[in-house]
Amino acid sequence: MTTLPRRAARWSATHPWRAIGAWFLLVVVAVALAALVPTAETEDADYRHGDSGRAAELVAAAGLDGPDTENVLVTADGVLDPAAADAAAAAVVTALTPLEGVAAVAGPQWSPDRSALLVPVQLARDDDGSGRGALADRVLDAVAGVQDAHPDVEVRATGDATLDAAIDERVGDDLAAAEGISLPITLVLMLVAFGALVAAGLPVLLAVTSVAATIGILAPISHLVPAESTVTSMVVLIGMAVGVDYSLFYLKREREERLAGHSTLEAVDIAAQTSGHSILVSGGAVIASMTGLFLMGDATFNSLAVGSIIVVGVAVLGSVTVLPALLAKLGRWVDRPRVPLLWRLNARIGRGGLSTRILAPVVRRPGVALLLSGLVVAALALPALGLRVHAGNLDTLPASVPEVQTMREVAAAFPSEGTVVDVVVGSDDDDAVARALTSLERDAVATGDFTATGEAPSTARGTTVLHLGLPYEESDERVDDAVRALRADLVPAAFDGTDAEVVVGGDAAVSLDTADRFGGRLPLVVGFVLLLTFLMMLVTFRSVVVAALSTVLNLASVGVAFGFLVLVFQHGWGSGLLDFTNPGFVIDWLPLFVLVVLVGLSMDYHVFVVSRIREHVSAGLPTRVAVQRGIADTAGVVTSAAAVMVSVFAIFATLSMLEMKMMGVGLSAAILLDATLVRLVMLPAALVLLGERAWWPVRPRPVVPPPAAPLDWETGEVRPAPGPERQPV
Secondary structure, three states, X not given: OOOHHHHHHHHHHHOHHHHHHHHHHHHHHHHHHHHHOOOOEXXXXXXXXXXXXXXXXXXXXXXXXXXXXXXXXXXXOOOOOHHHHHHHHHHHHHHHOOOOOEXXXXXXXXXXXXXXXXXXXXXXXXXXXXXXXXXXXXXXXXXXXXXXXXXXXXXXXEEHHHHHHHHHHHHHHXXXXXXXXXXXXXXXXXXXXXXXXXXXXXXXXXXXXXXXXXXXXXXXXOOOOOEOOOHHHHHHHHHHXXXXXXXXXXXXXXXXXXHOOOOHHHHHHHHHHHHHHHHHHHHHHHHHHHHHHHHHOOHHHHHXXXXXXXXXXXXXXXXXXXXXXXXXXXXXXXXXXXXXHXXXXXXXXXXXXXXXXXXXXXXXXXXXXXXXXXXXXHHHHHHHHHOOEEOOOHHHOOOOOXXXXXXXXXHHHOHHHOOEEEEEEEOOXXXXXXXXXXXXXXXXXXXXXXEEOOOOOEEEOOEEEEEEEOOOOOOOHHHHHHHHHHHHHHHHHHOOOOOOEEEEEOHHHHHHHHHHHHHHHHHHHHHHHHHHHHHHHHHXXXXXXXXXXXXXXXXXXXXXXXXXXXXXXXXXXXXXXXXXXXXOOEEOXXXXXXHHHHHHHHHHHHHHHHHXXXXXXXXXXXXHHHHHHHHHHHHHHHHHHHHHHHHHHHHHHOOOOHHHHHHHHHHHHHHHHHHHHHHHHHHHHHHHHHHHHHHOEOOOOOOOOOOOOOEOOOOOOEOOOOOOOOOOO
C-alpha cells in the first residue's frame, strides 16, 4: 500500500531540486511575511475572565483605569535623613516634570514608618505602547542624574514602563543565550548519533528552517489569533525538539536500509514507508494534544496552541518532503565526512549493544521489572497530589533585575502599592454607594485581612472603585481566602438592599479567578487530550490494549512531571543549584502546558518504538521476540531523540525567568524518565506480560518481507517486485 509519506518521499526523491527549491521558497516567503506584516499581540482585554474581568471592563468603560505610572523610591542604607530625602525628591520632581511622555509628577509621599519616600509619576497615554521603551530610558537616565547629585541617599525608579522594559530585555537576553547554546549542543548530539558531519547537520538545518518558517507564518495569523509574548520561545522550544527528532527517525532508518544493501532510493522508500508513517502519526499526536489548549478559552493558550501546531506541522512537512530529497541527492555522501571515534561509537549504539544488556532482565522478569519501575514512577509522581498553582507575580520575577527589587521594596513600604483588591460598583445612586463602601471598608479592615489604603473611592460615569490593601504577600494562601470572603460575605452584607452591580477585581482577584478557571477546566483538557491520543493510537495500531497502555504510560509521565515541579518549586529542592528563590507554588498556566507538550512529544518515540515492534510481529515473530528486537533496533534512536529534547528543555531550566525555568525542569526531567524508565522498561515489560493479548482484537497479519520495490531514478515509477508489498506500520 502506498501511503501519503511514501508518495511524498517518492516524488521528492525523484525530483530533489524541485522539493528543495519549494522548501527554500516556503522559508523565504515566511520570513518575508514576518518582516512585512506586523504581529498583532494580545491586549489586556483578552485576559479578562470571571468577576475580576467584569471589574476591569467596568473600570475601563468609566475611564478609571488611568494611564501607566512610575514610582521613584528614595531610601538609604541606614536611617533615612529626612532633609536629604526631601532634597532628592524635589530634584526628582524637577528632573521628570519636563520629560516627554510624563503627564504629571505628584508630590512626594512618606511611608508610614518614614523609612522611604515615594514620588509617583503619571505617564502620558501610549495606546499602542510604541514609545514605552524610549520613555523608560528617559526616566532611568533622569533618575540616574538625581542619584549622582545626591549620593547620600538611594534613588531608584520602577513602574509600568521601566519594569516592562527591564523584563523584556531580560527575556530577550535569556532567549538569545538559549538559542546560542541549543544549536551547538544539538549539533554535538547529532554528531554522536551519526558520527558524520553532513548527517548531523541535516536535522539541525530542518529544525532551524521549520522554526524560521513558523515564526513568519505566525505574523499574519496573529491578526486572527493574537500572539502572546512567549509564543516565539515556545515555537523555538518545540520546533527544535520535534524537527530534530523527526529527521533523526528518518535518517536512522534510511541508513539502516542502505547498510542492508539497498540503493539510496530504495532506502528512502523504505524509510518513508516505516519511519515516515511514524512521523506522520507522531506529528498528529502532538497536534492533537495541542488542540486541547483551545478548550481553556484563554488568549495565552490559544496563542501557544496555534504556534505549537504550526511548527509541528511544518516540521512534519519538511521531514516527508525536503528530507527525502536531500537524502536522494546526497546519496552515500550523507555519511561524510566521518568523525572516526564517533563513527565507531555510533555503530555500536546502532547495534543496540547497551540496550540489549538493559532489556535482557526486563524480558526475563517482566513482572518484577514492571513492579519496580512502577514504584519508582509512583514515588516521583506522589508529590503532585500537593500541587499548588498561582499566577506569576513579583516573587516569580528575577530579583537580579534592579527594577524588580525596587518594586518589591515599594510594595513593602507602601501598602497601597502592594497586594490590593478593587471593589467596583456600578450604580447611579452615589449616596447609597458611598454609605455601603464606608461600611464595607470598616468591616473589611476589622477582619484583619484588609487594610485601608488611605485613598478615597474614585467615581466616574456611574462606576465607583474602592481600593483595599491586604497585609500579605500576593502569593500567600490567605489572600485567596480573603478575596473569597470579601465576595461571599462582606460585599453582600454591605450592599444588601441596593440594586448596584458589585464585583471584586484587582491583581489578587485576577490570580484567584485564573487559578479557579484552570482548576475547573483542567480535567476537561486532560480527558480530551488522553481520549484523542487514545483514538489515534487505536487507529494506528488497531489494538485497544496498545492504545490503553499508551494512555496509562502518558499519565505516568505527566505525574512525574508534576511531581518534579512540586519538589523543586514548592519544596525548594535544588533551588541553590538552579539559582532561584523558592516561590512555594507553580505558575498557574504551566501544568496544563507541560501536560499537553509532554503527552505530544513523548508520543514521538512511543510511536517509533511500538511501530518497530509491530513491524516484527507482522513479520511473524512472537511478541516477546518482537519486543526484544524492536527495542534493540530503536534504543539508539530513542536515546538520541530524548537527549535532544532533554538538552533543549534543560537549557530553559538555566534561564533567569522563573516560568521558563519551571517549564525546562518539568519537561526535561519528565522526558528523561519517560524515554528511559517508562518507554524502555515499563512499555516492554507490559507488552511481554500481555503477550499476544497486546494486539487484541486483531493481531498484525504475518507477512513475508520482500525486497523493497525498486524505483526508477528518472521516472520515479515502481518496477514490479516479486511477492506481497511490505505493509506500513
